[in-house]
Each structure stands twice: as C-alpha cells, then as structure tokens.
Amino acid sequence: MPDARVIPIGGGDRPSRRAADAVAAGASRAGGERARRRRSPLIDDSAGSVAPPTVQSTGDEPTGDAVEAASSASAASSASSAAAPTGATAKRSPSRRRPRSGRGAAASEPAGRQPDSTTPASGEPTTRPVGAEATPAAAAAAELPEWERKIAALLAFARRRLTGDVQVDEFGFDPELTDKVLLALVRPLYERYFRVEARGLENVPAEGGALLVANHSGTIPLDSIMTQIALLDHHPGHRHLRMLGADLVFSTPIVSELARKTGTTLACNADAERLLNRGELVGVWPEGFKGIGKPFAERYKLQRFGRGGFVSAALRAGVPIVPCSIVGAEEIYPIIGNMKTLARLLGLPYVPVTPTFPWLGPLGAIPLPSKWIIEFGEPIQTDGYGLGAADDPMLVFNLTDQVRETIQHTLYRLLMARRSIFF
C-alpha cells in the first residue's frame, strides 16, 4: 500500500457530532458532567442496563426458595404425623457427630456408622445425577416423610451440580463436593477399616493459618486423606486441610481433577504462602515420593525433608508449624519390590510390588487393615524470628531438622506403645 487513505466515517465536521449516532448520544445523555462520565464511561445501550445481580437472581433464587418451602412443608408434615417416622428421626439424631448447618439432610449422617444405608445415597447425586432424579418415583412407596425431605435436599444438590451453581475458590476447592461426596466415600475406611485414632487435636489451632507437617507412607497417599478427615470431622473447628501436592498429581488425569476439588494445590512457595496468608490450615508431606514409595524394610524411617521450603513459607507467613505423626499407614501396602523399568516407561516415580500386587490383580488394591494413630504434636512457633528470617538458610535448616526430629521421635514413641499392627 503506497499511501494511506483517510476516510472520515459518519459526520466529518464537528457540529454534526450530536447526530452522529445513537450510541454516542446515549453516552452524553449521562449528564454531561465530565467527572461522572469518567467514573462510568460505558455506554448504556438499552440491553446493557441489565445489572449482573439481576441476571443471576432470576435463575437461581426462586427455585431455591421453592425447594426450601417444599422441604420445610414436608418437615412440618412429618412433625405432625404418626409416631413411627418421628421415632426413626429421633433414633438417628444422636448418631450425628457434626450437627453443622452447612450439611444437607442427604449426607448429614456419618457414613462410617451406617455404611450400608447412607453411602450409596450420598454417592448417587454426583455419579448418576440424572438417575438420582429418577429414584423418587421408585421410592415413593417407601412412604417416609423423612424421605421426602431427603429427596428435596438431594434434588437441590443434583440441580446445583447440573446447573453448575457451585462455588469454588481460586484454588479450585469445592467444599460441598469434598464433604458430602468424596470424603463420604472414604469415611468408612477412616471409621471402620483403619479405625483411625486422632490424638492431640487440641494442638491444631481452631482458626488462623497453620502449617501441618507429617510423615508420608503407604504407597498410595491415603494418609493425607485420613488426616483431612480427622481434622474435618473430629477437630472442634471442623477445619478443611488444604494440602500441597507434587506436580505429578496435577499432570495425571482424574487425579488432578479430584486433587483440586478436594483442596490440594501445587507444592510451591507461592501457593503455600497464599494459603497461609488467607488463614488456611495447610498440610504438607515434605518427604514426597521418597517417603511414600520407600521399601517396607525402611518403614518409619523419615527420609530427607525436601529443601525446607515449607519452613520458609511458614516463616514468611508467621504461622505455627504443627508436626504430625502418622502410624499405621506404612503397613497398608508393604512394598517388597519396585519395578523400576516399568516405572520409567510409565513416567512414574515407582511401581510397587507388594505381597498382593500385582499377583492378585485388582485384589491387590485392597489395603491391609492396620490400626492407625494420627498424633498432632505441639505447634512450633515461627513468628518470633523477625523479618528476613525466611532468607536465613541456617535457621531454615535448623527448624527443618527440629520438625523432622520431633516427628521421628513421636513415631518411635507411638510404635513402642503399639500392641500390634492390626489392633
């Protein structure tokens, strides 16, 4: 193109500016005050005047109310009805360990106590949401008003899932899904199978940021899930543990999705500090794959604690470090060998050989029912070291060692006191 052609479009001369077009006129209609226009320069076209809250509320709230009304109506009818259903309600309520308002009726019963009846019910909405809507017709014969209330809650849950009406934080954490579905599925493991005993829960602060540091073991990171349940169900503050995971977790399909939704984020200083500064309880397993994939012969021997990055994160945020010792996880899948070539082929840190895997095929995935103890130790304060402490490598190394030694000694003490692996 040799030269530029200047083509004035619309009114070329100044006076005709007013008639230029409706959009510009709409903007000058805003009052003509410059200051005002400066604050909201956007042109108010007729369709553009829809305020965002209105858009949202038209979709969601009325039905939410309808469901509430329906459920409360059925609740009222159940209260005034025959004695049999009320008796059933009364029998169930004492078994509720966590009478929190956030829980819906569908999943409020501890799955661990009645695994047979409640686990399928609470598992259904996400695995087969459409199926969940079909069940009430079949269940109409059950004739329990309690049922109706549950159905209403379950339907509301299914609707929220189906229409994407859920709230996740910047890290992708979905508290409702974690609590009602994903953890509900593994609660029987916690309560019945491993019979986890959580000790020293009072050492975990009820609010504010804290960094929980624990030993890692068990081939599959069940220990982190059990710690999460211990703190959510049994800690008086019902705290969600936000875990830090290796990058392999986030490049693996399905695992990555579940990890983000259950509150795990990448183990890096930026994320750890961001969570701690928000006052979250953060869990870290600094041994990583060296800990979880170590042979059975080296059980309960702590591996190197990374490079101490977790200590500098805690120092920067000025939060206490809570050492946590987990006994029992080492015995669930004893590693007697490692298929190194296969691991390299698959890009995994290890492929374990256990007494049951791979010999028994899928049966090898069943863990041994060891008895677990999770002990939370006394918090180590980090706020007294002053500014720049996180950049002092000697201090970071010393603190790392202190945390590691504390966990190692607690492990020895717990092992001495343990009667047997399974009881």
Add this chain to the structure above:
Amino acid sequence: MGRVVMVTGVSRYLGGRFTQLLQADPDISRVIGVDVVPPKADLGDAEFVRADIRNPVIGKVIAQAEVDTVVHMAVLSTPLDAGGRATMKEINVIGTMQLLAACQKAPSVRKLVVKSSTAVYGSSPRDPAMFTEDLEPNALARSGYAKDSVEVEGYVRGFARRRPDVAVTTLRFANFVGPKVRTPLTQYFSLPVVPTVLGFDPRMQFVHERDGLEVLWRATLGDHGGTFNIAGDGVMLLSQAIRRAGRPSVPLPQPAAPWIGGVLKRLGVADFSPEQMRFLAYGRVVDTSRMRDVLGFEPRYSTREAFDDFVARQGLHGPLSADTVEAVERTVLDVVGRSPGAREVTRA
C-alpha cells in the same frame, strides 16, 4: 487542543466499541482508527485510516496527526481472523514492531497502551494456583497466540526502555466474554456438545467486555505505567461453565484431544490451537490485586456474572439449562408430594 488518540485494530468488535467510547470524552479531540479492513461498525466521528500496521506508512500518520496516545489492540487471537497462521503472526509480531518503531520516532507520543493476554503465562501442571504479574511462565509458549503475545510484550518492553518518557501500560486480559464479543472460547462454549479433556477440570477466569472496555479507557486516560492482570473476581471450573451454558460435555482422552481439535478446526466449527488444548486441560488463574491497588479498577462483573451474562445475552440454551433442570426437579417433587404415603400423611 485536546488529545489525539490512535487505536489499532478498530475493525474488530472491541476496537470499534473502544473507539466509540473515546469520542464521548471531551478531552480527546481526535480519534484515529487504524486497521487493514474497513470497520463493520459505525465509528462515529473517528477518522479511519485504512493502513496495514506492518507498513511504514503508519509513521506518517502518527507524525501528521501528532498522535500523543497509541492504543495497540491489533493482536489477533485466532488465525481464522487473519486467513492463516503465517499472516496472523505477521500482523501480530511484525505489525507491533512497525508500530513501535513509528512511535519511537514520534516525539509527540506520550502514552502507549497495549492489549495483551494472560495467555503469556501459558498453562501447565506446574503452574502456581495464581499468577502475579512478575511471575515467569513455567512452560514457554511454542506457537500461536500465546507466543505472539509473549513476543509483542518483549518488543513493548524494549520500547519502554528506549523511550522512558512514554508511559507504557500493558493490560493482560483473561478471556473475554459478553453479549457481543466473539473469541475462540465463546465459540467453544457455543458448540452443541462441548468436548473436554478427560480427567481435567481446569479453573478459568473471564472478563466481561464492558469491564474490559472500561479498564482500557482508564488506562488510556490515566498515567499508570506497568503491567496489569485484568480478570473478573473469582474463578469458574470448566465443567461449571459448560453446565451454566446448559451444554452437555463429552470428555475425550488427552492423547486424542489434538486430533479432535484438528478435525473441529478443519470443519471450521471452532479454533483449537495446541495452547488452547493445554488451557482446556490445566487452566490458568491470575492475581488481580495490582489491578485493584495500582490501577484502582474494580470489575463490575465477577467471572461468574460475566459468564452468566454471556450465556443469557447470546441466548445459549441447551438440554441442561437451569430452567429445564428446575422443571424436572419440580415435577419430581410433585410426584413425590402426590405419592400415596405423602397423601396419607397430609390426611392424618
């Protein structure tokens, strides 16, 4: 004598809207729009220069009109707009170089605003949960829009070093959504069945087009130099966004994803570049505190409100839209309410 603002890329939707917006400001005496194709929208009083920014002629226009503010919005995000990846790269990278060369020679230029993208951070499983402006990307983009954006920002930084008297503002926008704007991602959400990557549910952020225009306007008139992430509050998961658009989704295994993307691209249905695929697997979230604290901008639409507005105003409706699901829910509740057990209870 008011300010003279030059806007590149005016023939596309956001550029055209932005040009209209600038004319409403009494401080600005002239608005010059530049693009290779004539604008479809009415630019009002703005003068339109049909010029290729890859051509040195742009320098003449800047000198003649004594342009003091340049708003560079001509970085294309998809080869479909340009007619091929080679042309797209040419427009994006060579065009920016030419424009900056012209600006460097023009003593009248006092302010440069560049519309960039959060795509410069890339998407990878090793990404921190949120990117701040000074974090480096983990995996450098190897091709496409993301690579172009990285290179454009590189040249802009070079320009800022050579002309320290010019206030340079780089705005890294998250994905645009809104009533009118069309991007590869809005096309993606308009597919009848939305393909996703199996086992991944990435986090995303959106900017409403009105917020985007407002922040551009603010950056043009203010004198905050620097780089800013621009996104609505909060995040959405991809699955959540698809559900809110009422669409069913079909998860595809990751190895098959590039192949499916290629087929869709060939069919002209949607444009899936390799970065787009990575974005759909790993997502990306940016920290917007600098936008709030330094630029003093509060978006009116959160990520979710922006997306809901996009769905409502573009009339997206699918088998899983909220009203359908609610209707089913009500029906089921009615059936349950009319069940023999419930009737007995109400009689009692």
